[in-house]
Amino acid sequence: MRSPSKPNAPKQGAAATPAQVTTVEHTLDTSYLESLLGYNARRAALSVIALFLKRMAPFGLKPVEFSVLTLIAHNPGITSRQTCSALDILPPNLVGIIKSLDQRGLIIRKAHPTDGRAQGLHLSAQGRRLQNEAQMTATALEGDAAHALTPAELDKLKALLRKVYQN
Amino acid sequence: MRSPSKPNAPKQGAAATPAQVTTVEHTLDTSYLESLLGYNARRAALSVIALFLKRMAPFGLKPVEFSVLTLIAHNPGITSRQTCSALDILPPNLVGIIKSLDQRGLIIRKAHPTDGRAQGLHLSAQGRRLQNEAQMTATALEGDAAHALTPAELDKLKALLRKVYQN
DNA sequence: TATTGTTATACTCTATAACTATA
DNA sequence: TATAGTTATAGAGTATAACAATA
Numbered sequence: 001m002r003s004p005s006k007p008n009a010p011k012q013g014a015a016a017t018p019a020q021v022t023t024v025e026h027t028l029d030t031s032y033l034e035s036l037l038g039y040n041a042r043r044a045a046l047s048v049i050a051l052f053l054k055r056m057a058p059f060g061l062k063p064v065e066f067s068v069l070t071l072i073a074h075n076p077g078i079t080s081r082q083t084c085s086a087l088d089i090l091p092p093n094l095v096g097i098i099k100s101l102d103q104r105g106l107i108i109r110k111a112h113p114t115d116g117r118a119q120g121l122h123l124s125a126q127g128r129r130l131q132n133e134a135q136m137t138a139t140a141l142e143g144d145a146a147h148a149l150t151p152a153e154l155d156k157l158k159a160l161l162r163k164v165y166q167n
Numbered sequence: 168m169r170s171p172s173k174p175n176a177p178k179q180g181a182a183a184t185p186a187q188v189t190t191v192e193h194t195l196d197t198s199y200l201e202s203l204l205g206y207n208a209r210r211a212a213l214s215v216i217a218l219f220l221k222r223m224a225p226f227g228l229k230p231v232e233f234s235v236l237t238l239i240a241h242n243p244g245i246t247s248r249q250t251c252s253a254l255d256i257l258p259p260n261l262v263g264i265i266k267s268l269d270q271r272g273l274i275i276r277k278a279h280p281t282d283g284r285a286q287g288l289h290l291s292a293q294g295r296r297l298q299n300e301a302q303m304t305a306t307a308l309e310g311d312a313a314h315a316l317t318p319a320e321l322d323k324l325k326a327l328l329r330k331v332y333q334n
Numbered sequence: 335t336a337t338t339g340t341t342a343t344a345c346t347c348t349a350t351a352a353c354t355a356t357a
Numbered sequence: 358t359a360t361a362g363t364t365a366t367a368g369a370g371t372a373t374a375a376c377a378a379t380a
Contacts, residue, residue: 028253029241032302033234037309037321038215040328042230045208046255047332052205063209064370067200074196081338086195088213093371095340117338117379138203145204148330154204157331160324161207163315165214231347248361257349262363284356284361 041161048145055141059134060104064089066134068097069123072107073131077120079112106130208328215312222308226301227271231256233301235264236290239274240298244287246279273297 033039052063061069067087072078080098084091098121101107106127112118123131146154200206219230228236234254239245247265251258265288268274273294279285290298313321 028238028245028249030238030253032241033237034329035325036305037312037325037328038212038219038230039234040325040332041208041212041215043255044328044331045205045212048205048208062369063205067206070200071195071197074199078195079338080340082195086197088210090372091339092341092343092373098339112338115338115380119339135199142204146331148334149327153327153330157324157327158202158204158207160316160320160327161204161211162201163320164211164313164324165207167315246361247363258362259350259364260348265362279361282357282361284354286362 037164041164051141051145052138055137056134059130059137061130061134065097065101066138068094069101069106069127069131070135072121073123073128073135076122077110077112079115079118079120081118083121101127204331208331218308218312219305222304223301226297226304228297228301232264232268233305235261236268236273236294236298237302239288240290240295240302243289244277244279246282246285246287248285250288268294 049063052066056062056066059066064087068083071083071086075082080091080094083089084094089097098107098109102109105124108122108124108127109119110122112120142154143151146157149157216230219233223229223233226233231254235250238250238253242249247258247261250256251261256264265274265276269276272291275289275291275294276286277289279287309321310318313324316324
């Protein structure tokens with residue numbers, strides 16, 4: 001997470017000391033790194049995810065688990081393989097997640113109607129309830145994670161981000 | 168990485184099949200996830216970083232190593248502790264990075280002028296050359312990572328991202 | 335022959351506790 | 358007493374190879 005411990009950011013009231021700054025003043029030059037898309041995207045993502053983790057803790061859901069649950073909710077009968085493609089997860093790494101959600105009684109694995117190898121994923125009644133509450137929490141979190149942005153700016157930001165990673 | 172294997176994205180030419188889609192058509196509904204800031208920020212960050220990793224491989228630099236090297240280049244004499252704060256890295260995790268850069272002859276650790284516990288970090292001549300080339304590569308990468316965006320959109324995106332994680 | 339779900343496994347990243355030497 | 362750098366270590370996340378069952 002590493003959130004509540006960042007006493008950085010150039011204090012505005014810092015009376016411009018001439019040249020030699022021998023004191024413990026954190027007047028570091030990070031301007032170049034802050035000009036890079038990857039650096040900014042990663043820092044922003046970690047910041048939002050830190051808040052996500054805190055708010056989702058009561059539901060026992062980490063980001064990927066929420067994504068999987070939400071994907072199943074909106075696509076009943078989806079297979080593991082499709083879930084992997086959609087979320088860019090490797091199949092071996094999804095196995096444990098699915099197993100965990102299954103053991104918690106949140107999802108149900110049914111035999112696939114046409115493909116004997118695959119299995120369709122569905123939410124249980126309990127899973128539907130939890131996903132519904134979690135989704136409302138995630139939606140409410142949006143404004144808080146980007147409290148420095150106007151709603152229009154937030155929409156613009158998300159649209160630009162999608163243009164970066166889609167195709 | 169997980170880049171060269173994403174045959175997702177709703178194909179435009181897909182003739183709208185009525186209702187029952189039993190074929191292996193990946194018409195998954197990911198619209199809700201794509202409405203979330205955290206999801207979009209993470210996907211975009213991973214996409215940019217994947218390209219970064221590829222382009223920086225010739226220099227033997229991973230994102231964090233590049234960040235550390237660049238921070239030292241622009242702030243000669245910076246301490247490990249300051250580096251940790253600026254990049255949101257935990258001290259134990261920086262030790263190995265510094266040690267590696269030192270053993271590669273890219274940085275030099277000098278005794279801190281006033282604090283006997285600390286040590287100032289500096290680039291060697293070789294480190295300066297490598298950082299310079301890597302920085303030019305990173306700058307050139309910007310446009311390619313966000314080829315779907317105009318230069319103005321890219322600037323706007325980075326400004327919005329900074330507003331999310333700063334303060 | 336190719337694909338789905340799976341196991342086993344390795345490698346990286348991130349996090350906590352505790353030590354030493356200096357302040 | 359607090360801080361800088363460090364060690365050791367645990368836990369999460371991410372990656373590859375290989376297998377059985379089915380297509």
